[in-house]
Amino acid sequence: MPCIGRFAPSPTGPLHFGSLLAALASYLDIRSRNGFWKVRVEDLDPPREQPGAADHILRTLEAFGLHWDGEVVYQSQRHDLYQEALQVLIDQGTAYPCNCSRKQLRARGVQGYDGHCLHQPPPALANVAYRVRHLQPRQHFNDRIQGRRDYHWHGHQGDFVVFRRDGLFAYQLAVVVDDADQGITDILRGSDLIDETPHQLELQQQLGYPPPDYAHIPVITHANGQKLSKQNLAPAIDPQDRLTLLRQALSLLGQGPSPDLADATLTELLDWGCLNWNPAAIPAVLSLPAAKHLPGQVY
Template sequence: MPCTGRFAPSPTGPLHFGSLLAALASYLDIRARNGRWLVRIEDIDPPREQPGAADAILQTLDAFGLHWDGEVVYQSQRYTFYEEALQQLIRLDTAYRCRCSRKQLRTRGVLGYDGHCLQHPPEITTDVAWRLKHTQAEQQFEDRIQGLRHYHWAGHEGDCVIYRRDGLFAYQLAVVVDDAEQGITEVLRGSDLIDETPHQMELQDQLGYRRPRYAHIPVITNREGQKLSKQNLAPAIDARQRQTLLLQALKLLGQQPANELADASLEELLLWGCQHWRLEAVPAVLQLAPDGTPLGAPVLDNIQPDGSAPR
């Protein structure tokens, strides 16, 4: 099976530096092995999306020379696949209806889930969610960057939502169906998603899919551990500063481009990246000091703490 990876952004805003880091790492990890690199737009949560963001993300990837194979896949066009998977889980009797609101869960002090709706099945109405019953109380995997991860759930703690009360398919289900259907063998993404992985593995097992390998790159945070995100309004990256940003991204990923690459073109930088890619050099944690220098790592160029280009 050829090695196949993907970059799968949600179009909730333009690409920010943290997402560029994930896209670049995934691209290099795949291209270094002459694999296929795909792009998938995860646009199944319209309330959170921003018009034009998908196109803007694709243009930025293109401007950085991160060219993908084949057609871009849009999750919004794939509901039939998700519906099929949901029906399969219902037939397996591992999907169950849940009408608990966030407020009710909060009131009951529930972390994860407490199995309430298994004991008290809700009426069959339209605004009902579906949860996945975990069949394994424990799950573990070897992350290629973060090392061995071990999870344990008591009772129904791990039962996650796969179809939302508002009638939208949950991220967990869509991502698992698409990774399988697109033949993804390598998932490399931000570590903010690492704890979703065991739920996705449970889904893969139940649906009879082959598991991809996982690698989670660190999410850039400030000293307080707050991550850069579209939510805290990290500005979009400036494509005019492409070489500088790419060079900084390579360094933050622990790669060590030689000094003579300081004036290299975009193409030369990407080629160097592919030829010298070392996943084992990617740090597990990446914190930036207020002046933009990584904490506990060599002093690098001045990326702003919000992830924007140097000013």
């Protein structure tokens, strides 16, 4: 069985260097094992999206030689699949309506959830969210990069939203349905998503999907420790500088290209990266060198 991986960006802005690192790591991890690498655009939340961002991200991946297999999948076109899965959860009694607002949860001092709506169901089903009961109070998984992770959920703390009060499907549900539908065997992504994993494992179990293997690379930060993200306006990367950026990305991931690759082309660098891919060499902390700006970036 070949392994199948994916890169799943949200089109909330152009690709930034942190996302490029995640895409590259996932690509090398899969290609080094002769697997298939897919791209899925997670455009589930229109108000947060930026027009043209999805195309920009795809063009940037191509410019870096990160070519994907098959068609790009868009979550905005898959609501039927998510609805079906939600119905399964409702029918089997693990999803329940919840009309708690964030404000109410805050006022009750709730961490995670307190089971309120399971005991006192909302009077009407208009504008309700659906939560899934987290049935496994103890969970662990072995992350290929971060090692063993343990989780313990008290009461209804772990119950999580799969359908939002604003009528949108939640990230957790869409991701799990898509990973199963696309036959994803290996997920490599940023460690900002690591604590979503137990919820996704729970959903996979409830929906009868096989769990993929998980690997989380550290989230890259600025030298001052601040996360490099769309939220703090990390600049888009400039494909003009792709050779330098690719070299820098490989080095940051601990896969430093050997000196004899000084004149290598993009393809040669990627081929080298596949042949020499070593997840164990990824450093525990990824941070940009101080005072040394990434080429092609405006700060």
